[in-house]
Amino acid sequence: MAEAIFSRLISKTGIDPQNIIVSDINSERMAYLKNKHGIRIASSNEEAVSEPGAIVLAVKPQNMKDLLTEISAKVGKRLVISIAAGIKTKKIEERLTQARVVRVMPNTAAIVGQAITAISRGSRASDEDVEATREIFSSVGEVMDVDEKLQNSVTAVSGSGPAYFFYLVELLAEAGKSTGLDDEQSLKLATQTAIGAGELLRTGREAKELREMVTSKGGTTEAAIKAFQENKLSDIVRTAVQQASTRAKEISEG
Known part of the structure; x- marks a missing residue:
């Protein structure tokens, strides 16, 4: 999913690939992404979030807790966008105590630019944060705003x-x-x-x-x-x- 998002973002918006930093536990996968898309790769999650800019958390729900622990000292007040199914913004905010969190649920059709992404703001996210999130995910398809309490329903209908x-x-x-x-x-x-x-x-x-x-x-x-x-x-x-x-x-x- 992460590759679908940043590859479409590059092709649709013209963003410089060097402004995208990616980390992954699979070094071969990172080398492939770097060679294919021209992005930068980091040796750790902490390194990946060490520079200014929005952060997209594209990990499986069961890996979220460890990831948040690893990056918590580096995030500060930045915009953090999570695509992890079932993980509430409140849980992320508890660990990233100053972050402006937005939760999204895209689907696999992002690969061909035909996804539908539901967007829910956390307690500290601003209108500008939501708009920035819309811009990112508009590159992979349609977007819609939903109350976070409906995200489980969104996951069941369009996510899956x-x-x-x-x-x-x-x-x-x-x-x-x-x-x-x-x-x-x-x-x-x-x-x-x-x-x-x-x-x-x-x-x-x-x-x-x-x-x-x-x-x-x-x-x-x-x-x-x-x-x-x-x-x-x-x-x-x-x-x-x-x-x-x-x-x-x-x-x-x-």
Whole structure:
């Protein structure tokens, strides 16, 4: 995710790659990033935050505590943006006692510049901090402001959401094989159909309208939709999203 953010930031805004400093426990990974993007690399997290500028925390939630301990003496009153799922701004503020914290939840579509990022300000973050965060994450897609109490719901819908669609493509391809298509045919049909459906959604029409446009009375699509409804697909999706939200809450309280 971090590479997606800074690579798009470089290409979209023209920022000097030398103004971006990255640290990672994997030295080979850092060498790759330096060679590919021309960024600077640091030998430690503490070194990475030793110069002025905004700080983006792009680590897994379970690694956040150690990271904050490592950098706490160097951060001061700077803007700190966290993309870690389930980690509340309050927890970060408790360890970075002067930092202006903003919490964001992008998704993996940042890689292709089509993410949706939800932004929530911490108690010390200013309007200018939120605007700076918007500018950064606008480089990887759309942005929206949400109350932090909704971030677990955001994580469940859009943070994890791309995986749901990928899984549906997998299932559709498998189902196609059961009707006689070979592996390559079925996967190509399912994949391109998903891409095309996504493009149709970008026209501004609502999903329900598009579905009804495709669903002719007494036709094949109607038969499939009825099967989804009879097997309570809506309940399955609702349960999955609720469980993802619950897990995000567990992480935030852990």
